[in-house]
Amino acid sequence: MxxxxxxxxxxxxxxxxxxxxxxxxxxxxxxxxxxxxxxxDESPTGPRNVNTTVTLANYAALGTVGGIAVISGAGTPIAVVRAAATQYRAFSLICPHAGTTVAISGAGFRCPNHGATFNASGGWTGGERTTSLYEFAVASNTTAGTITISS
Ligand code: FES
Structure with a gap:
């Protein structure tokens, strides 16, 4: 006791x-x-049910490797990066930190809200601690000169 x-x-x-x-x-x-x-463990989550076809000739920036263009008409902000001569990548521009729309900045992206930065592969490179940009699936149709972006 x-x-x-x-x-x-x-x-x-x-x-x-x-x-x-x-x-x-x-x-x-x-x-x-x-x-x-x-x-x-935050992971980038992207918009669901995205399925949009983009005519590459409509975006002059995609005429060269390294070019980045914000596409329209997908119902959510998306950027396409021409990663190689015949390779395109598509990223959600919704910041994984707090949802602000990220803008193209130089050869990558920058969030105007808290300053998170991302490279052209969508990887987080600095600013407010966050994760990579969500990457969509991209299918190319070289004959038609289009890509189809989907989630
Ligand atoms: S919302 Fe993008 S860094 Fe905070």
Missing amino acids: SDCTNCQRAGVNRRAFLATSSALAITAVLAACGAETEDE
Whole structure:
């Protein structure tokens, strides 16, 4: 039994108090770790049900490798990057941090809200801590001169 007269009056012994305190401390630590893990595991999620065909000739910037164009008519902001002579990549311009529309900036992208930056492969390169831009699937039709972007 405890030496503490207050504890004796309350019916709490030292062993029960320590066991309860340890369990609460462990629970608090795990909760904190869980919150951090959830934050770090943010993954870029993109718009669902996107299926749009783009005529490449309508976007002069896509005439050269490294060119980037914001396409219209998809119902969500999307940028197409000409990654190689016959390779195109498409990224959601919805910032994975807080949803602001990201803009083309030099050879990549920059979010005007908190300053996150992304390279032409959609990878996060600096600014507000966030994740990569969501990348859509792209299918090319070289005969038609089009690409189809889908999610
Ligand atoms: S919303 Fe883009 S960096 Fe915060």
